[in-house]
Amino acid sequence: MTSYERLLSAVQGRRPDRTPVAPEVFGLAARLSGYRIADYVKDGGVIAESQLAARAEGGYDILFAFADLSVEAEALGCVLQFEADAYPSVERPCVRDAKDALELAIPDTARDGRMPVVLDACRRLREAAHDDCVIAACVMGPVSIASQIMGLESFLYLLADSSQKAERVLDFTERVALAYGTALMRAGAHCPVVFDPIASPAVIPPSLFFRHEGPRLKRLFEHFSAEGSPVSWVSIAGDIHKIMPTFRNIGINLATLDYEVPLVDGFRLAGGVALNGNLKPYLFVTQTPEEIKHLVKCCLRDAGKRHNFILGSGCEIPVESIRENLRALVDGVEEYRQEAVA
């Protein structure tokens, strides 16, 4: 099987030839190729080169067209703080209130901010990998984009105090996510992954997720599916026990699961949705490859005979991780398989 077929088999609940491995390797790929993070997040060529090299070294089954979490916010006018060897972050939101937010225009994905950089990465990755490996492009979800353009504190208070205004801001940020995700797919990505960390139950109560995020994710995934995406993939960090049972109805067929939700719970709650997880990312900094392989085998044991499991890290593998630990993922899967046969 190719990596593409392997990953898609798991998403569709069919038996893959081995458990697919899809770790969230972003800036770490740059480090492994000798680039600084600032070079990576500003250059589609560096993103593509680093992603391809990291996958070749790690032997895993995914390529990410992703710079950082602030691409949409920057394209909408937020001022970012750039560091030489760290991800940029929003230094100054671009609007003060809901009224200002509603006057913003949907970004021109071919021109605004670093959206063209990531589109370039998509094109390069598709040219290099064709359909052998899923190229996943990351799109921020509506709640996180709203939090970035207004400032997290301001947006959360708006959500609590003035639901109707918050709805209108979210309608706008949903359109931003839709436009950017569509552009990424048309540039070569097979599927967008919707990252919405601010929609996590760690930040907003599940009731607000059900009301504001669920319907918007459903519309986004319906649109991306119509564009040809075979995977409707959501990544929401933290303890998502309470929102997971809604994933299937939202149209999600792959959910990233971080270490705060045990795999067994995840499978019980997900209602057949494939899961990608759930190794603790910081362990890639502190543990040895042997220890990582041991943890991989624990995950595989927990997943049991389920076909809809993709081994991953639940959240980004830190940039400062130990190089050899990346390869330990696939090695751990292979060893587990051989031990099972023996």
Added chain:
Amino acid sequence: MEQKIANLQSLIEAVVNGENDRSVVLAECLVRDGWVVERLIHEGLTAALRSLDAKCTNEEFNLLEIMLAGRAMMAVMDKVVAKHLSVVTPVMVAPGQTIVLGTIKGDIHELGKHVVKMLLKANGFKVIDIGKDVHPANFVKAAAIEGAASIGVSSLITLTIPYIREIRHILDAEGMQGVTVLAGGAAIQQARPEDLNVDFIAKNAFDALHFLCARPPSST
């Protein structure tokens, strides 16, 4: 009397539910009915804090609810309590500690720090907020100037960990071994205290409060 108790219970619920304006109205009613503000603080706001704390212990913590409750509590403190007291009484018996709080160099996220600050202040701590993107040496400098017993360092990003580690080294070099260092924030919660060279990693704002309250007052 029954009406006053009912109003007090309503105040607790309003604060916990983050109902800003209603909390102020209910607190005003209680004061107008003769409730002394110290009692309002201890039996109203402190009870609300305990209720929130219990909720967090039950793994139901979410940032927005804590922010809203904190905002309601501070509104009562600012708009009702402050009018009736020349010096605002701490909500609980203060451990008599000062803490320097900041977001470490390389990170500019401040919301989590603001929530911790609000909670600590409500519990009688003197909080020195030194802002965001703060160099490790400046945490130590502020602690020395303020005579702080603790340093609280916030970060969302694992890349900042080398800077967090430096704080203890600088404290030791300055002969300030008695200062406690605690850390908190999304990504670094996965680390162990020894990874960060700190005394404690708080899971959430209440976890930080419990840790600080459990420590004996420092003579630093």
